[in-house]
Amino acid sequence: MDQSVIKIEKLRKKYAIGTRVPYFALRDQIADLFKFKKPKKKNEEFWALKDINLEIKRGEAIGIIGRNGAGKSTLLKILSQITPPTEGKIMIDGRVASLLEVGTGFNPELTGRENIYLNGAILGMSRAEIKRKFDQIVAFSEIEKFLDTPVKRYSSGMYVRLAFAVAAHLEPEILLIDEVLAVGDAQFQKKCLGKMNEVGKHGRTIVFVSHNMAAVKSLCKRVILLERGKILADGPVGRIVSKYLGYNGNITKKNWSLGKAPENSSVKILGVSLVGGSGKNTNTISTDESFAVEILYQTKSDESVVGFTTVLHDAENNCVFSSLNNRESGWYGKKMPKGLFRTTCTIPADFLNNGEFSLTINFYGKNYSDLHSMSEVLTFEINDSPKLRGDYFGGYSGVVRPDLKWATQLIENK
């Protein structure tokens, strides 16, 4: 049973910049644009993967996690032979099917029935195999009635269901999956995860790349954490996922010792943190959750006056908002006695879009004087929540994802 089915040795992958711009380089470029700095001269090549050594055993369900640009998808693309490695080698023992997308090759003009055959063949099934599993696929997809309708008339939900149904019936010895579970409604996702778990139980090997920690936890026992093209950690799912959540560059809590604390003439900041609904520090926030920025500080005298502003930037360094506490009814503008204070700024649910953000906190004394800035003191990621999605499975553009009121009325019957 512990025979290795995938053995990766000293794998490296180089991209020439320009053919594939890595996420963080793009962000840097955009950031540079806003800072009016001269763009730095970039190296002409970029190593997406550096010295990856990995052995995967038969029957293992292994998760690959990491931030955008860490090399997860590149690794999967090399394993599935879509792109070749630059150096190193991989030994594979078994029939591989890769699922980097649902509905690959779906043709909108063709019917559901025809697309099952087309997509199945593209994913590597033989015609006989598709024919044999056809009824199961149709039953799984729950779209029997529309089987002979061109796929272009399908709703996005139906489309995804059909695509998943085909994918879920792949029975390779090694299955490579990229993020595909991020689409589909929650119930259907569960059904697919169940199906994949079943696949795992039959001695098949699964390599699963995802941002969805819940899915990784339910599917994988072993997890690899990639960071900038290297394996940062490899181990049991619980330990690695919590390492990732703590590590992933998010700083959701910061405390200072008295000597090093940021201060001005009236206050000394002891700590800042993000707190979730339970009132505890959190590093997993979803788009549908409200959270608060908590500032803990000590006033220096009985004459202290202090105000705060929060400034939020997104990953591309666009300013999302800035906010002032000058309308709060508590202590703003009043002389505060010497003591320990807490000021909180609550950011409502259904406001920010998913993505990475950084928060700057400024504090000042009387009449906005004596300003001190804690630049990008907290950085955090807002995770996608299905709450506002309804039947939509794509991405939302923009820095905010508000829950706006929509209405349609029939004005006149014609």
Place this chain on the structure above:
Amino acid sequence: MRYEITPPKGLVNINLSEIWRYRDLLYILVWRDIKVRYKQTVVGVVWAIFQPLLTMIIFSVLFGRLAKLPSEGVPYPVFVYTGLLLWNYFSSSLANSSESLISNDAIIKKVYFPRILLPGSTVVTPAVDFVISFIIFLALMFYYHFTPSAVGLLLIPVLLLITMISSLGLGLFLSSLNIKYRDVRHILPFFIQILMYITPVIYPVSIIPANFQWIAYLNPMSGVITLARSLLLHTSSVDWKLLPISFGVSLVFLLIGLAYFRKTERFFADIM
């Protein structure tokens, strides 16, 4: 099944056993193209009938009547139609195979399979159009009182095979080029048009001075069309050496196309 993934080195041999394993996908890709092409059944079939027929009529008026191009003693319409029959096969498989990688880029970036199946399947698809225009051809022969010879009819598949191999060879080359340089697709229709005029479709090879005719036969389609005319219309005695020449040249096309395709194939997903 055990295999290794390593960085690409030198000329990679084509893996025939792998292509064989993926034969079902080849079948499905051909089936998909035919399905999509004839989905709006009426338009698809009508187009397949009228396109060669209309071209024949226009060419007969322009080149037969007005320009008075020679047609080796047979009525110009049937002369030019014989050329168009094979030429249309060649040009549509060339056009489709050259586009085949670009139009399937979504699949190439997401799934592995031998990429050669994409241009490979597109040179099979025009066979349906060929069958339709061949039926019209038979009607035309009947109308002009030609009796098709048994040898001629038997050799049609061989001529078709040579046509297929040449268009695949050129298509393999152009499809990879098309990924690297996106302006290739704009030049392509023009290129195919030029190719038609340097191929004896609207004129017989015999109008070329005898000592230069060998240049014309560097184009495998010249031999194929000349053979088809002498076999089916008895325009001249059959020049049998054209068969190995055209076949040989088409194989050279295929080898060159294949070499270039293999060289760029592994990086398709990166440069798309």
